[in-house]
Every structure is written in C-alpha cells, then in structure tokens.
Amino acid sequence: MDKIRVRGRAALSGRVEISGAKNAALPAMVASLLTSNSIELENVPYVRDILTAQRLLIAMGVATDVRRDGLVTLGGARVTCQEAPYELVKTMRASILVLGPLVARFGRARVSLPGGCAIGARPVNLHLMGLEKMGAHCEIVHGYVEAVSDGLKGATVLMDTVTVTGTENLMMAACLAQGETLLENAACEPEVSDLADLLRGMGAQIEGDGTRTIRIQGVRQLHGSRHRVIPDRIEAGTFATAAAITRGEVEVANCYPEHLTALLEQLARTGSEVETGTHSIRIRGGGRILSRDVSTNTYPGFPTDMQAQYMALMTQGDGIAVITETIFENRFMHALELIRMGADVTINGNRAVVRGGKPLTGANVLASDLRASASLILAALVADGETVVDRVYHLDRGYYQIEEKLARLGADIERIH
Numbered sequence: 466m467d468k469i470r471v472r473g474r475a476a477l478s479g480r481v482e483i484s485g486a487k488n489a490a491l492p493a494m495v496a497s498l499l500t501s502n503s504i505e506l507e508n509v510p511y512v513r514d515i516l517t518a519q520r521l522l523i524a525m526g527v528a529t530d531v532r533r534d535g536l537v538t539l540g541g542a543r544v545t546c547q548e549a550p551y552e553l554v555k556t557m558r559a560s561i562l563v564l565g566p567l568v569a570r571f572g573r574a575r576v577s578l579p580g581g582c583a584i585g586a587r588p589v590n591l592h593l594m595g596l597e598k599m600g601a602h603c604e605i606v607h608g609y610v611e612a613v614s615d616g617l618k619g620a621t622v623l624m625d626t627v628t629v630t631g632t633e634n635l636m637m638a639a640c641l642a643q644g645e646t647l648l649e650n651a652a653c654e655p656e657v658s659d660l661a662d663l664l665r666g667m668g669a670q671i672e673g674d675g676t677r678t679i680r681i682q683g684v685r686q687l688h689g690s691r692h693r694v695i696p697d698r699i700e701a702g703t704f705a706t707a708a709a710i711t712r713g714e715v716e717v718a719n720c721y722p723e724h725l726t727a728l729l730e731q732l733a734r735t736g737s738e739v740e741t742g743t744h745s746i747r748i749r750g751g752g753r754i755l756s757r758d759v760s761t762n763t764y765p766g767f768p769t770d771m772q773a774q775y776m777a778l779m780t781q782g783d784g785i786a787v788i789t790e791t792i793f794e795n796r797f798m799h800a801l802e803l804i805r806m807g808a809d810v811t812i813n814g815n816r817a818v819v820r821g822g823k824p825l826t827g828a829n830v831l832a833s834d835l836r837a838s839a840s841l842i843l844a845a846l847v848a849d850g851e852t853v854v855d856r857v858y859h860l861d862r863g864y865y866q867i868e869e870k871l872a873r874l875g876a877d878i879e880r881i882h
C-alpha cells in the first residue's frame with residue numbers, strides 16, 4: 466500500500482496545470498449507457514475513480530478505452546448487463562449514477578448501494594423518489610436497488626435537499642422519458658451543467674441547468690458526441706490553499722476561477738493576494754495568515770470538498786476560526802490526525818474550533834477520505850520534520866499525480882511504494 470512522505474517548511478512557487486474534474490467525468494462516462502452510439506470525452510483525469518468506472522462499464526458491456534492523455538472513448542451498442550455489483554461499486558458512490566440511464570434505456574436496473582468516502586450517510590432515497598415519480602418501481606433487496614419500468618414519463622420532482630448525484634441521475638433518466646420533467650431544488654454545481662452540456666450535444670433538450678429548476682423535454686433517442694470535461698475546481702482550490710498555507714506564490718493554470726468564487730474570497734479574507742485571469746488564478750500567500758470563520762454550503766457557497774484543506778490552513782492562523790460543516794455529518798475525521806501533528810482543534814457537533822498559531826510537527830498519519838488526504842498533505846507542507854501519510858489510495862481516487870505536481874512547485878515530497 467502506497468504512502469506519501471513530506472518534509473515541510475518549503476514555500477511553493479511556480480505554475481501548476483489542473484486536471485479535468487473527476488466529479489464531472491464520472492457522470493459523463495455513465496451517460497454512455499443512454500445511447501448505442503459512441504461518446505468521446507477529453508480532459509478526463511487518470512485517477513482511481515475513473516478506472517473503477519471503466520471496469521463497471523466494461524462489465525455491463527460498454528466498450529471503454531481510457532487513455533492517460535485524457536481521452537476516453539465509450540460505446541454502448543452492446544450493453545448486455547443491467548447490474549452494477551457490489552464488488553465494483555463499494556469504493557465509489559458515483560456508481561449509483563448508472564441507475565437512471567439503465568432504467569430509462571432498458572427498463573430495468575439492479576445496482577448495489579454504493580460506497581465511497583466514509584463522510585456521512587448520503588442516502589439514495591431522493592434518486593428513488595424521483596424515478597418513482599417518473600413511473601418506475603424501486604425497492605431495496607439484499608443491499609441492491611432494483612428498479613423496473615415499462616417506460617418513464619415526465620414528472621415534476623421536488624427534492625427535499627440539494628443532491629448533486631441525485632440531480633444528475635434524474636436529469637439523465639428524464640432525457641429518454643416521455644414528456645416534460647421538472648427538477649425542482651436541483652443542484653447548481655458546475656459539474657451538473659457540464660453533464661447537461663454533454664447531454665445536449667447528444668441531442669437532449671435541457672434548460673435551466675445552473676439554476677434550482679431544470680426543465681427536460683424527453684426525446685426518443687440520443688446519439689453520440691464529443692465533449693471536453695471542465696477543469697477540477699477542487700484540485701484548483703487545493704493548490705490555491707497550498708500556496709496560501711506555505712506563504713508561497715503559485716499560478717494555478719487551466720481552471721475556471723468563476724467556479725471558485727467563494728473559496729477565493731475566503732482566501733483573500735485570510736490575507737492572501739488573489740489575482741484571476743480567464744483560465745488561471747495567481748495566489749500569493751501573505752506574511753500573516755488571518756483566522757476567519759467559514760460555513761460550507763451548496764454551490765455557489767463554500768464547498769464542503771474544501772473544508773478539510775481550509776482547516777489545515779486555519780491551523781496556521783493568527784487567532785480562532787470556527788468551521789461549520791452543513792453538508793455531511795461526519796466530515797471532521799481529519800481533525801484527529803491534524804491534532805496528532807500539533808494542531809489545536811476542538812469538535813462540537815458540526816462545528817470545529819481551530820486555534821491557530823500552533824506549530825505543526827511531522828507525524829505518521831492516516832487518511833480517512835479523499836479530501837482529508839489533501840488536508841494532511843497541506844499540513845505536512847508547513848510542519849517541522851517528516852510526515853508520512855498512509856492510506857493514500859483515498860487521495861488517488863481524485864487527484865492525478867499530486868505529489869509530482871507539488872514537487873515541481875518546490876515541495877519536498879515523494880511517494881513510497
């Protein structure tokens with residue numbers, strides 16, 4: 466099992482290229498189940514979750530070619546299996562996204578309840594509720610969602626809470642449903658709009674993505690398309706925070722600054738200088754890191770996927786910062802590992818109180834989930850001595866060659882095989 470070793474106290478400087486968004490590429494790959502024609506995707510990151518999705522789609526009969534240069538080719542002409550087994554989906558929650566396309570195109574699906582990071586319950590009830598509104602019959606049997614339909618029909622679906630994968634699942638299903646579907650209280654994340662762009666390229670009729678109401682007019686069939694996946698806003702945010710915590714200067718290239726408005730505003734509040742270009746961000750860490758409170762929220766609010774990295778930054782703050790997590794109920798597990806490195810963090814329900822100014826020291830730490838892994842590496846960059854991060858398979862789920870990118874910016878970091 467790989468580990469990552471970091472020796473701290475180096476200010477980062479230089480330019481880093483951001484990879485494609487894993488959370489946009491996954492639903493785009495799954496969209497291949499909606500058509501018998503071929504789909505080509507560009508700018509797909511070569512990370513573990515993409516390879517897991519490849520194995521899942523191949524098991525269903527989708528011809529899938531994933532290349533390290535970011536090009537993915539998918540062909541759903543010979544889909545023979547409408548089942549997603551536990552062995553293939555236990556490590557990746559996004560596997561539930563095959564449910565809507567399978568029911569819409571084939572009238573049946575059997576999908577294991579998904580796994581992924583241990584950061585909270587993240588139930589699939591809204592996915593099932595939406596499909597049932599559209600005429601499917603869904604039940605959970607022996608840990609599997611079993612859904613059947615003799616033809617989905619358009620409906621108005623009001624989701625109690627905002628769910629990104631739920632919005633994406635139902636949007637894909639509605640593309641082949643008869644009539645019009647309205648998704649109310651839909652997710653506004655850029656990854657949802659990126660999927661909508663792909664689906665429109667395939668012939669879908671979708672309006673309103675990026676807002677809380679998405680309107681889909683069903684069509685009889687979809688065709689192939691070529692699509693370029695958006696840059697990964699969370700990877701970009703992670704490197705921007707790395708520049709801030711090390712008091713360095715980094716140009717984050719190949720990103721969309723407008724997808725990171727809440728984070729960039731927060732980094733500016735903590736003392737960093739932030740300059741944005743059309744497709745780049747330049748971060749200059751300040752001489753002093755200011756402690757500032759933050760609360761996670763759905764897009765366009767402060768992303769929950771940046772909460773752990775921001776906590777690492779606040780360990781170096783000049784005072785007390787309160788971090789409130791409103792999305793997931795179990796997303797402070799990284800705090801215990803930061804405490805092992807000398808951080809002063811107190812957890813009270815969904816709030817973490819971080820008392821900054823405590824010098825961090827290197828330690829052996831365990832990553833509990835994808836973003837926790839990134840936060841530990843950021844903390845290690847400013848810790849005195851050597852830090853070894855174990856269980857970096859979590860990190861590999863969503864960051865492509867992060868240790869190599871950080872090394873090119875001046876970090877003393879290496880992977881231990």
